[in-house]
């Protein structure tokens with residue numbers, strides 16, 4: 692059986708084409724192009740069956756070869772990557788165009804479900820581009836901070852139009868890190884402007900004895916913004 696493996700068995704009988712080849716395993720005569728993969732002795736079906744039957748052993752052998760020939764394996768992978776590059780790009784492009792609507796819908800849904808995460812990306816870009824501040828705030832850190840503050844403004848307690856406040860404003864050298872951000876409502880954030888947290892807390896005490904809670908009057912203002920700030924600071928300590 693093995694002695695004929697790999698050598699094309701060209702039948703000399705009448706009517707047989709020169710491009711036919713006999714599989715030494717199943718003994719079927721097949722078209723050499725269609726029935727056989729290049730460089731293989733057995734026909735495609737026999738090869739497949741062999742691999743199915745010996746999958747574990749062959750995979751182990753493959754892994755062992757990769758372990759012993761890391762450089763050659765790398766080269767093989769790279770060559771394959773390069774070889775199929777154009778075709779893959781083409782396929783991906785066509786797939787995208789075919790499913791464009793679904794992609795757009797998914798993107799929209801993701802954006803709607805991840806507004807808070809997007810706020811981090813926006814703020815990070817602003818910090819980097821406007822203030823040359825690399826920062827290091829991660830989306831999950833911001834989400835944790837939001838959770839801890841109950842998604843409420845640390846200054847007035849409102850739960851509406853929550854934004855990211857930099858306790859020490861970026862414009863005054865504050866960093867874009869988890870130690871320097873807290874949720875603030877749009878109104879407080881605008882009023883705070885370039886004040887630091889301490890300055891704004893003081894400002895509120897002096898000038899806003901009855902700070903308006905915009906939108907929903909049933910929301911109780913925080914009795915003391917310092918409570919949530921202290922909680923925030925504790926948890927920042929924990930996170931170190």
Ligand SMILES: [Zn+2]
Pocket residue numbers: 714715716717718719733734735736737738
């Ligand atoms: Zn066969």
Ligand SMILES: [Zn+2]
Pocket residue numbers: 844845846847848849875876877878879880
């Ligand atoms: Zn507020």
